[in-house]
Amino acid sequence: MNLELLFQYIVAGITYGTIYAVVAIGFNIIYNATGIINFAQGEFVMLGGMTAVTLSGFLPLPAAILGAVIITMMIGGLVEIVFIRWLKSPSVLRMIIITIGLSIVIREVALHIWGEGVRALPYFSGTSVSSINLWGVFISPQVLWVIGISSVMVFFLSLFFNYTLTGRQMRACAANRDAARLCGINAGNMVTLSFMLSAAIGALGGCIVSPITYVQYDSGTPLAIKGFTVAILGGLGNSTAAVAAGMILGILESFSIWVLPAAYKDVVSITILLAILFIRPSGIFGDAEAARLKEY
Amino acid sequence: MASKYSQIILFSLLIAGIQVLTHVTDSSYHLTQLTMTAYYSLLVIGLCMLIGYAGQISIGHAGFFAIGGYISAFLTTHDFSAQKGLPIVGFLVKTGIMTRRPDLYGGDLLTVHPWTACILAVCTALLIAFVIGGPVLKLRGHYLAMATLGFGIIIYRIVLGTTLLGAADGITDVPAFGLPGGIEVSGKGAGRIANYYIAWGTVVAGMTLLVNLIHSRVGRALTAIHGAEDAADAMGIDTADYKLRIFVLSAGYAALAGVLLTHYNGGIGPSEASVIKSVRYVSIVAIGGMASLWGALIMSLLLNYLSLRGSFGTFDDAVFGAILILIMLFAPEGLLRKQIIGDVKALFGRSAGRGEDQ
Amino acid sequence: MNLLSVEGLSKRFGGLQAVGDVTFSVPEGSIKALIGPNGAGKTTLFNLISGVIPSDSGTIIFRGQAVQGLRPWQIAGRGMARTFQHIRLFPKMTALENIMIGRHTHSRAGFIAGMLNLPFTWKEERAIREKGLAIMEFLGISGLENSDATSLAYGQQRILELGRALACEPKLLLLDEPAAGLNMRETAEMARLVTRIRDTGITVLLVEHDMSLVMNISDEIIVLSYGQKIADDKPLAIQKNLEVIRVYLGEEDA
Numbered sequence: 001m002n003l004e005l006l007f008q009y010i011v012a013g014i015t016y017g018t019i020y021a022v023v024a025i026g027f028n029i030i031y032n033a034t035g036i037i038n039f040a041q042g043e044f045v046m047l048g049g050m051t052a053v054t055l056s057g058f059l060p061l062p063a064a065i066l067g068a069v070i071i072t073m074m075i076g077g078l079v080e081i082v083f084i085r086w087l088k089s090p091s092v093l094r095m096i097i098i099t100i101g102l103s104i105v106i107r108e109v110a111l112h113i114w115g116e117g118v119r120a121l122p123y124f125s126g127t128s129v130s131s132i133n134l135w136g137v138f139i140s141p142q143v144l145w146v147i148g149i150s151s152v153m154v155f156f157l158s159l160f161f162n163y164t165l166t167g168r169q170m171r172a173c174a175a176n177r178d179a180a181r182l183c184g185i186n187a188g189n190m191v192t193l194s195f196m197l198s199a200a201i202g203a204l205g206g207c208i209v210s211p212i213t214y215v216q217y218d219s220g221t222p223l224a225i226k227g228f229t230v231a232i233l234g235g236l237g238n239s240t241a242a243v244a245a246g247m248i249l250g251i252l253e254s255f256s257i258w259v260l261p262a263a264y265k266d267v268v269s270i271t272i273l274l275a276i277l278f279i280r281p282s283g284i285f286g287d288a289e290a291a292r293l294k295e296y
Numbered sequence: 297m298a299s300k301y302s303q304i305i306l307f308s309l310l311i312a313g314i315q316v317l318t319h320v321t322d323s324s325y326h327l328t329q330l331t332m333t334a335y336y337s338l339l340v341i342g343l344c345m346l347i348g349y350a351g352q353i354s355i356g357h358a359g360f361f362a363i364g365g366y367i368s369a370f371l372t373t374h375d376f377s378a379q380k381g382l383p384i385v386g387f388l389v390k391t392g393i394m395t396r397r398p399d400l401y402g403g404d405l406l407t408v409h410p411w412t413a414c415i416l417a418v419c420t421a422l423l424i425a426f427v428i429g430g431p432v433l434k435l436r437g438h439y440l441a442m443a444t445l446g447f448g449i450i451i452y453r454i455v456l457g458t459t460l461l462g463a464a465d466g467i468t469d470v471p472a473f474g475l476p477g478g479i480e481v482s483g484k485g486a487g488r489i490a491n492y493y494i495a496w497g498t499v500v501a502g503m504t505l506l507v508n509l510i511h512s513r514v515g516r517a518l519t520a521i522h523g524a525e526d527a528a529d530a531m532g533i534d535t536a537d538y539k540l541r542i543f544v545l546s547a548g549y550a551a552l553a554g555v556l557l558t559h560y561n562g563g564i565g566p567s568e569a570s571v572i573k574s575v576r577y578v579s580i581v582a583i584g585g586m587a588s589l590w591g592a593l594i595m596s597l598l599l600n601y602l603s604l605r606g607s608f609g610t611f612d613d614a615v616f617g618a619i620l621i622l623i624m625l626f627a628p629e630g631l632l633r634k635q636i637i638g639d640v641k642a643l644f645g646r647s648a649g650r651g652e653d654q
Numbered sequence: 655m656n657l658l659s660v661e662g663l664s665k666r667f668g669g670l671q672a673v674g675d676v677t678f679s680v681p682e683g684s685i686k687a688l689i690g691p692n693g694a695g696k697t698t699l700f701n702l703i704s705g706v707i708p709s710d711s712g713t714i715i716f717r718g719q720a721v722q723g724l725r726p727w728q729i730a731g732r733g734m735a736r737t738f739q740h741i742r743l744f745p746k747m748t749a750l751e752n753i754m755i756g757r758h759t760h761s762r763a764g765f766i767a768g769m770l771n772l773p774f775t776w777k778e779e780r781a782i783r784e785k786g787l788a789i790m791e792f793l794g795i796s797g798l799e800n801s802d803a804t805s806l807a808y809g810q811q812r813i814l815e816l817g818r819a820l821a822c823e824p825k826l827l828l829l830d831e832p833a834a835g836l837n838m839r840e841t842a843e844m845a846r847l848v849t850r851i852r853d854t855g856i857t858v859l860l861v862e863h864d865m866s867l868v869m870n871i872s873d874e875i876i877v878l879s880y881g882q883k884i885a886d887d888k889p890l891a892i893q894k895n896l897e898v899i900r901v902y903l904g905e906e907d908a
Contacts, residue, residue, distance in 0.1 A: 097353075112611075270449055514765055524745070526742065
């Protein structure tokens with residue numbers, strides 16, 4: 001294969017990897033705050049994309065995206081308040097099943113609202129065929145949007161968690177909920193906030209990648225699986241590692257087309273997931289003891 | 297001791313009663329959907345053993361159903377005529393393992409005999425379960441759920457993406473499954489009543505085996521493992537081995553269900569391996585009471601039948617998702633339990649924080 | 655003859671040396687007690703011997719064979735049974751059923767036999783049941799067979815767990831704080847039971863905080879402190895051991 005093709009594969013890998021990393025960060029935020037794996041995380045991404053497409057019918061693109069993020073954020077908070085907040089120390093199994101059920105229901109509701117068709121936002125700049133010449137390689141401007149907006153988002157998230165009062169309160173809750181409560185932090189609200197934040201992040205991710213990958217009512221689950229794979233690969237709860245892990249998975253998946261038919265692309269990421277779970281569940285960058293510390 | 301069989305007898309009477317009822321009301325067409333319900337129920341009771349008695353979650357069991365169904369379907373529909381010349385093929389034909397049969401267009405097919413295909417399909421499923429069960433069952437909680445989910449999706453993607461397995465269209469024209477006495481497992485109208493009893497007979501037999509198991513030394517060990525695994529270990533029970541065996545057993549039930557239903561329906565499609573189906577089976581076990589075989593069976597009979605009749609309309613999948621949520625929120629130990637009345641009172645009464653177990 | 659020999663056993667958890675190079679033996683037919691202040695590593699030592707956690711180094715010889723590295727169920731199958739510091743009875747099972755689990759290593763009905771309800775299992779189940787009842791009678795808790803195990807009184811639960819371990823027909827019985835949470839009368843009863851068990855030929859190694867029980871029934875006592883063995887002797891000698899006194903009461907009173 002020539003250098004150009006190699007680069008295209010890498011670019012594709014990084015693009016998808018970025019989205020997987022975004023989903024993974026969503027997983028990590030909720031996991032850090034609650035110890036729950038939110039199986040419905042992928043649906044937030046899907047909802048963000050679908051809502052934005054609907055809104056873009058009568059709003060300018062930036063407003064549509066903002067609207068979609070806010071609406072999905074509200075849905076995330078609502079989900080937490082209605083289904084999760086009032087449960088007293090539920091078992092892990094119960095939480096898994098509840099979030100799986102939520103994922104199914106949200107997906108079916110989406111099916112009834114939007115039907116089975118695929119949707120996509122228009123390209124943020126240019127069209128589906130425009131391309132930018134970067135050191136002799138042609139890539140779509142949307143790729144730059146994906147990477148750019150995601151990087152900005154990760155940057156602001158780390159600012160939030162490290163330098164704002166609320167962010168630090170969330171980290172305190174993640175580290176030790178009872179101690180946080182004793183300091184006057186409302187743990188219940190922190191949990192709701194974590195859901196809202198995760199939903200917002202997922203929604204934004206869904207918006208920026210929809211021109212390239214399209215969204216439809218069932219795009220949520222495959223994304224959730226891959227996002228979870230990335231989260232585990234980097235070490236559950238570790239969002240910085242999730243970014244690197246996302247790149248790794250994205251590129252591996254991208255190059256798998258070289259050896260396997262495209263129909264089996266998903267099989268690659270799941271096989272990686274199973275391999276990690278069997279061999280080293282604490283992830284590449286994770287450390288079994290540190291994983292218990294649950295910091296952002 | 298006899299009471300464990302009295303429930304089986306009662307259930308058998310119920311099944312017979314339903315058939316008589318349809319005969320009397322001249323609505324025998326119901327039997328078709330009830331027969332399909334039976335085969336899904338076979339999977340459900342196997343899954344109930346796994347979730348309720350071995351304490352393992354599996355959101356990928358539709359995968360084993362599909363393995364059974366697809367392998368049997370493929371072997372009995374794929375024309376091996378191209379390999380006619382090989383000596384081993386000649387040997388297989390002579391021993392009846394492979395047969396010649398006419399296809400729809402009057403041509404000649406060389407396929408595997410349904411019985412052999414069935415055995416191969418179930419054995420493959422058992423083997424796969426045995427191989428992945430070891431590492432999978434070492435996982436806990438989220439990781440176990442994700443691993444089983446992942447397994448189901450891998451199977452789904454494989455059957456969806458493989459042309460030889462019919463890709464998105466699945467495999468059709470699966471022949472009937474001949475049984476001694478001239479009856480056969482197929483969807484033909486003439487054999488409707490016979491097939492109804494074959495299906496439910498299989499379920500009753502499967503149920504009997506499981507009920508026996510629960511009341512045996514192994515069943516006691518399983519309850520112990522589920523209750524306090526470290527103590528069970530200390531009492532000499534090889535917990536990992538037992539969990540693996542239950543996993544393999546439940547996979548076998550699922551695969552057999554897949555084989556029989558495929559021959560009954562005359563075909564199978566990738567949707568049988570989907571996550572939605574796996575979730576459906578888990579929600580049925582959940583609502584029946586995680587550790588209640590009879591609860592799971594009754595609920596399977598009810599819900600699968602309603603679903604097949606289309607009573608849930610386009611909200612079919614949403615219904616099962618909603619069931620999962622509602623049951624887990626309000627009645628995590630299922631609906632059909634003895635303490636249900638007390639629990640309903642407690643729900644509307646004090647907000648006592650009961651310590652939750654699985 | 656030593657039923658159990660532990661040599662150079664060590665276990666480190668991160669920065670903490672929970673058990674450090676411990677060596678001792680338990681003579682057959684005796685009652686040996688393992689005492690020490692809280693955090694001395696007694697339960698860790700138990701968990702190492704019964705296979706619950708793997709040791710970093712050292713050997714454990716039980717009935718003449720090395721058992722370090724074996725899984726708990728394998729060690730149980732060789733004749734070692736134990737109770738737990740925090741009672742670990744099986745919920746959702748009756749008292750009798752809990753004891754019947756103990757017979758697992760002495761019965762053989764497997765999956766196929768269970769599913770097909772083969773005739774040989776009927777006799778086996780009957781025998782298991784009868785043995786369970788006999789143990790309950792030996793321990794003085796007959797009449798509780800069909801009670802839900804976790805709803806029994808605390809003292810009865812402790813005895814029940816003892817019965818479950820006895821059902822394994824062990825050569826060595828490991829008791830982790832059998833008298834924890836028991837009042838004086840119940841403790842005396844427990845002491846009596848343990849002695850009777852020893853008299854039937856079962857060797858006992860127990861962890862205990864109740865000094866009266868320990869001093870009364872033990873043939874030998876080991877003292878642990880911060881993971882190290884500091885004494886291994888007869889009860890009277892232990893009582894006079896300055897190091898032991900220092901460890902329990904502090905420097906000033908030594």
